[in-house]
Amino acid sequence: MGKKSRGRAHVRGALPVQETNVEDGVRKPLSRQKRSEVNSLVERLLKVSSTILPAPHADKEWESHLKIEKLVEKIRKIESDMKIPVADRRAYIEEFTTWMKVYGAEIDGVKISHFPGYGYGIEAEKNFAQGDLLLAVPRKVMLTTENIQDSLLDPLFRTDAMLQHMPNVALSLLLLVEKFKADSFWKPYIAVLPTEYTTVLYFKTNELQELKGSPSLEPALKQCRNIARQYAYFSTLFQKSSDPASVLLREVFTYEQYCWAVSTVMTRQNFVPSSDGGTMLNALIPMWDMCNHNNGKLSTDFNAEQNRSECMACRDYQAGEQIFISYGPRTNSEFFVHNGFVYPDNEHDGLRLRLGISRDDPLQPERAQLLGRLGIPASGDFMLKKGPDPVDGRLLAFLRVFNMGPDHLKHWLSSERSCDLVYPDCALTTEVESKMWIFLLNRIRLLQRAYTTTVEDDCKILKHAHLTPCYRMAVQLRVTEKKLLEAAEEYVKQRIKA
Numbered sequence: 001m002g003k004k005s006r007g008r009a010h011v012r013g014a015l016p017v018q019e020t021n022v023e024d025g026v027r028k029p030l031s032r033q034k035r036s037e038v039n040s041l042v043e044r045l046l047k048v049s050s051t052i053l054p055a056p057h058a059d060k061e062w063e064s065h066l067k068i069e070k071l072v073e074k075i076r077k078i079e080s081d082m083k084i085p086v087a088d089r090r091a092y093i094e095e096f097t098t099w100m101k102v103y104g105a106e107i108d109g110v111k112i113s114h115f116p117g118y119g120y121g122i123e124a125e126k127n128f129a130q131g132d133l134l135l136a137v138p139r140k141v142m143l144t145t146e147n148i149q150d151s152l153l154d155p156l157f158r159t160d161a162m163l164q165h166m167p168n169v170a171l172s173l174l175l176l177v178e179k180f181k182a183d184s185f186w187k188p189y190i191a192v193l194p195t196e197y198t199t200v201l202y203f204k205t206n207e208l209q210e211l212k213g214s215p216s217l218e219p220a221l222k223q224c225r226n227i228a229r230q231y232a233y234f235s236t237l238f239q240k241s242s243d244p245a246s247v248l249l250r251e252v253f254t255y256e257q258y259c260w261a262v263s264t265v266m267t268r269q270n271f272v273p274s275s276d277g278g279t280m281l282n283a284l285i286p287m288w289d290m291c292n293h294n295n296g297k298l299s300t301d302f303n304a305e306q307n308r309s310e311c312m313a314c315r316d317y318q319a320g321e322q323i324f325i326s327y328g329p330r331t332n333s334e335f336f337v338h339n340g341f342v343y344p345d346n347e348h349d350g351l352r353l354r355l356g357i358s359r360d361d362p363l364q365p366e367r368a369q370l371l372g373r374l375g376i377p378a379s380g381d382f383m384l385k386k387g388p389d390p391v392d393g394r395l396l397a398f399l400r401v402f403n404m405g406p407d408h409l410k411h412w413l414s415s416e417r418s419c420d421l422v423y424p425d426c427a428l429t430t431e432v433e434s435k436m437w438i439f440l441l442n443r444i445r446l447l448q449r450a451y452t453t454t455v456e457d458d459c460k461i462l463k464h465a466h467l468t469p470c471y472r473m474a475v476q477l478r479v480t481e482k483k484l485l486e487a488a489e490e491y492v493k494q495r496i497k498a
């Protein structure tokens, strides 16, 4: 495809230049030799990223990440020949807003503005009272997995198992198809999307290394490995298939483009009912997806009668204020891995604890049976929560069962009141109670010792102005984790004293 000739203003003002996804140069395919180099690197990447690692093993995961990174770096270097210069994201906001209104969006009273620390966001242009309609986005402008059936992706979608089973991956590829198609209906929307993200896929090795000791490192590395594997899979597929999507994407599909597409979807997607109401669809909802997150109630709903998503004010807003929505009760680790940000005031924060009954434990069958009765697995992920009650009923019951002796287990297995084990005031011997609090305290201290810095060190680091956004986020995340552990430690110490 040749250079775009559409005239537009390159607005350069006080704000940093925000690139768009609109090409501002000539797209160049790779030379034959470079294509074959990429293909052989991709083959190796597919192998390395598909290797099954031994169950949770941080060192092995890190080793594998370094191998993947090495290959990805080589691929990126060659693929940089395919890079297309892009223009200012901000210059397209007006065109996008007009497009939204033409297709029936109700967005009077709000506008897109830049907010330091958040990127773009939605600003109130008038006062809103709690419960008022802030914006309404018709289905027509949404990009959903239902749009695949009328797109170039449809033939590939129908035959590819990964696309059939992973709607978020399918939506990512649909987005790429629409981005590179000459006459996409969604061009005005794609033009105002960010060109880069701060999801873990954009972290350099030294930035990810800042998470050593954190329980968030493992899901972050897994995410990087999964995306590298998917990239390698599709890169190979597009080179050899002749369906319309493969033909279109063959010359433009790079690791960077794939990271962009999946990051767009993972940081912005929502779910809406299908047109027949029978199922839920992964959807990109223009304009709504410009809202940033804070604590609060979910305030977006799909209005089936009007066939549109509606977002209500979850509190009063004054003109000039940034409007926030809640992305839901996620921990900071989840925000970090899936949404590309850390929210220090997160009231739903929590820290994953992996706990399990050892197979070598002679009482394993009894413990597993009792836990099973409570609907709790004998091994799995539990959560230490932020706030005054860090230990919820599920974790409490696990710890109790884990620390019971044979007589206690026998008693609770024959009791009709075993469900009481999830309640703090359940009548349990002090022997089991104190054993379990000591066990939890040791576990918390083990987690604390795994970090290589203290909260004080981290706070000093965060004062440096020159940190990259990804580096800053990694340090912010470990601060939230350490503070949570500190509070939980204090809570447990009080229980031991009592």
Ligand SMILES: C[S@@+](CC[C@H](N)C(=O)[O-])C[C@H]1O[C@@H](n2cnc3c(N)ncnc32)[C@H](O)[C@@H]1O
Pocket: 117, 118, 119, 120, 121, 193, 194, 198, 267, 268, 289, 290, 291, 292, 293, 294, 339, 340, 341, 342, 343
């Ligand atoms: C749905 S988009 C919101 C619009 C986005 N700010 C933009 O410029 O396009 C979600 C992204 O916004 C940013 N974001 C949302 N809430 C945030 C918060 N509370 N703090 C920092 N960044 C936030 C993160 O980069 C996140 O990936």
